[in-house]
Amino acid sequence: MLSERRLQVLRAIVQDYVGTEEPVGSKALTERHGLGVSPATIRNDMAALEDEGYIAQPHTSAGRVPTDKGYRLFVDKLAGVKPMTAPERRAIQNFLEGSVDLDDVVARTVRLLAQLTRQVAVVQYPSLTRSTVRHVELLSLAPARLMLVLITDTGRVEQRMVDCPAPFGESALADLRARLNSRVAARRFADVPKLVEDLPDAFDPEDRGTVSTVLSTLLETLVEENEERLMIGGTANLTRFGHDFPLTIRPVLEALEEHVVLLKLLGEAKDPGVMVRIGHENAHEGLNSTSVVSVGYGSGGEAVAKLGVVGPTRMDYPGTMGAVRAVARYVGQILAES
Amino acid sequence: MLSERRLQVLRAIVQDYVGTEEPVGSKALTERHGLGVSPATIRNDMAALEDEGYIAQPHTSAGRVPTDKGYRLFVDKLAGVKPMTAPERRAIQNFLEGSVDLDDVVARTVRLLAQLTRQVAVVQYPSLTRSTVRHVELLSLAPARLMLVLITDTGRVEQRMVDCPAPFGESALADLRARLNSRVAARRFADVPKLVEDLPDAFDPEDRGTVSTVLSTLLETLVEENEERLMIGGTANLTRFGHDFPLTIRPVLEALEEHVVLLKLLGEAKDPGVMVRIGHENAHEGLNSTSVVSVGYGSGGEAVAKLGVVGPTRMDYPGTMGAVRAVARYVGQILAES
DNA sequence: GTCTGGCACTCCCTCCGCGCGAGTGCCAGC
DNA sequence: GCTGGCACTCGCGCGGAGGGAGTGCCAGAC
Numbered sequence A, B: 001m002l003s004e005r006r007l008q009v010l011r012a013i014v015q016d017y018v019g020t021e022e023p024v025g026s027k028a029l030t031e032r033h034g035l036g037v038s039p040a041t042i043r044n045d046m047a048a049l050e051d052e053g054y055i056a057q058p059h060t061s062a063g064r065v066p067t068d069k070g071y072r073l074f075v076d077k078l079a080g081v082k083p084m085t086a087p088e089r090r091a092i093q094n095f096l097e098g099s100v101d102l103d104d105v106v107a108r109t110v111r112l113l114a115q116l117t118r119q120v121a122v123v124q125y126p127s128l129t130r131s132t133v134r135h136v137e138l139l140s141l142a143p144a145r146l147m148l149v150l151i152t153d154t155g156r157v158e159q160r161m162v163d164c165p166a167p168f169g170e171s172a173l174a175d176l177r178a179r180l181n182s183r184v185a186a187r188r189f190a191d192v193p194k195l196v197e198d199l200p201d202a203f204d205p206e207d208r209g210t211v212s213t214v215l216s217t218l219l220e221t222l223v224e225e226n227e228e229r230l231m232i233g234g235t236a237n238l239t240r241f242g243h244d245f246p247l248t249i250r251p252v253l254e255a256l257e258e259h260v261v262l263l264k265l266l267g268e269a270k271d272p273g274v275m276v277r278i279g280h281e282n283a284h285e286g287l288n289s290t291s292v293v294s295v296g297y298g299s300g301g302e303a304v305a306k307l308g309v310v311g312p313t314r315m316d317y318p319g320t321m322g323a324v325r326a327v328a329r330y331v332g333q334i335l336a337e338s
Numbered sequence C: 001g002t003c004t005g006g007c008a009c010t011c012c013c014t015c016c017g018c019g020c021g022a023g024t025g026c027c028a029g030c
Numbered sequence D: 001g002c003t004g005g006c007a008c009t010c011g012c013g014c015g016g017a018g019g020g021a022g023t024g025c026c027a028g029a030c
Helices: A004-020 A026-032 A039-052 A068-078 A086-097 A102-117 A170-184 A189-196 A205-223 A235-240 A245-257 A259-267 A317-337 B004-020 B026-032 B039-052 B068-078 B086-097 B102-117 B170-184 B189-196 B205-223 B235-240 B246-257 B259-267 B317-337
Strands: A120-124 A133-142 A145-152 A157-163 A230-233 A275-278 A290-297 A305-312 B120-124 B133-142 B145-152 B157-163 B230-233 B275-278 B290-297 B305-312
Touching: A004 A026, A004 A039, A004 A068, A026 A039, A068 A275, A068 A317, A086 A102, A086 A317, A102 A120, A102 A230, A102 A305, A102 A317, A120 A235, A120 A245, A120 A259, A133 A170, A133 B133, A133 B145, A145 A205, A145 B133, A145 B145, A157 A205, A157 B157, A170 A189, A170 A205, A189 A205, A230 A259, A235 A245, A235 B246, A245 A259, A245 B235, A259 A290, A259 A305, A290 A317, A305 A317, B004 B026, B004 B039, B004 B068, B026 B039, B068 B275, B068 B317, B086 B102, B086 B317, B102 B120, B102 B230, B102 B305, B102 B317, B120 B235, B120 B246, B120 B259, B133 B170, B145 B205, B157 B205, B170 B189, B170 B205, B189 B205, B230 B259, B235 B246, B246 B259, B259 B290, B259 B305, B290 B317, B305 B317
Parallel strands: none
Antiparallel strands: A120 A230, A120 A305, A133 A145, A145 A157, A275 A290, A290 A305, B120 B230, B120 B305, B133 B145, B145 B157, B275 B290, B290 B305
């Protein structure tokens, strides 16, 4: 167990290193933080912290730098979430309120997050699986060809072509449309399958094949989680870091293009509240020297998707966490209103 | 006017420089290309090319490097478009054919283009303005709230909320839906405004306000070109260039995030065929040391959107142009089929 | 006129050695 | 357990030397 002062020292090291981007030495620490002890004492503490693996020195006789483990302790025990100021909150709200549709909400959120944190922002589109159905529409494009349009309460629209086994009349179509909507409107996706399973029985035998086809297309659309999309912004911020970063920036850019990986990463946030993954805690190799700060957001009480930022492990965690949390909150509000 | 041999020398300089990424000298030129003259002769030619502004030397007593003007001449007069090989064409086709919807087509196209050219790929979503209407759907969400869904022949779907000035009955809604579709289905967007202008007259006076609102929302959607979206991929390829590139990569990443700028850039391609913008020919400052190769693509004979790549001015123009052209062709095919 | 070989010159790039300074570890004393 | 002092270690920046690639120019050959 580390003494109180040693924790203070670790906190000071993290704060200074984040600020200056340079290894921090014992003398600088005593000067910039009122620790009330001499550099020699701090040196002992630093040696202890290094033994425990919280800090490391890039080379002998250089200052100390926090390790992933050090950041982890800092985030868990030594720092809170820095709340946004009132003007910042107003700015967030104003910026998001101008959105005209779902794409716009996501695009604005990405830009906002990237600007606030000065890092790479990642926003997942509101997921289908946890939302409810607003409306299902069926359009006849050709005698045996339908288009199925699904509209969700988050404003997302999905469409699918349906090739019917047999021609399907306009009146049967209207009937199916009406029955379908009366059963599934305002229902959660998860409940839809059993709400429609007996639907074909209400139709003439020759139409049942088509009805079944439509229903299975609908169910496919509902579960199609791999369709989940995300938007990324602020990649130019990657260039702000270390001048040696050219070598580091490439794997990060590559990782950012693998949307599947990112979605998995974001998806790991289970508990409510902001999740932080530091350095090697990220499964993906390209992100081993970055940290991911993410949180769920949603229109109701429940999260429908995730958003977050990717930055160097040397980041301002309290500020970033505050920004991510605040943005998630306001996006949720906007989605609930629309 | 430049002599034939001097043009050959320029071509050789461009090819070597693109290959080696290093300034090319007179000796290396005579060795690697069978020019049949001595280095001294080449030096004279190089001096002449430099006077004309086609090449430059980074420092005194270094090799020569093509200028933007030199690349321009190379592209216009000295090099053709390098066609894809048959296996490459098959691979393109196979890769694109697995697409399930429009988003997927665009996503695959971006990845394909980025991999083929090893550069940054940019693909604009098929534009609304030049396509035709497949179907217009109206849904009643609340007594005085409608949702307008527009489906285009390229499979794109746009939705808008419409707040009605007065409640609008189901029968009137069905009527409007039917009339609207009979008039605009399969019509080009440009023709829609005059096709619907007298539509309110067919309705009861109390419904005319709503009909007008719906129509104006529809027209807005049709012309809303600023809504045009694009997808970007292969940004990791930026790191392949010059080790001094960290300074250069940033403005490029920033420019890539300004979708409006990119759309404008792509939009400049007027004539059919591949457009190449070299270095300072690009209006945007961040792209002054990059070239943009773009081309229109479309489902029918006519282009509905653009796609292209962004890379360093020092790029393999014939190969890039060939890849861009081939991809555009096959995407057009895929769109026409779906 | 045009091409060629030769020659002097110009810089860039790399390497090497040096000194400086920040920072450390350790130890004796309070 | 804290403090001041001291010797030691490296990383970093600077300046000079050497090598090399490439040029420009000129006199001569075809």
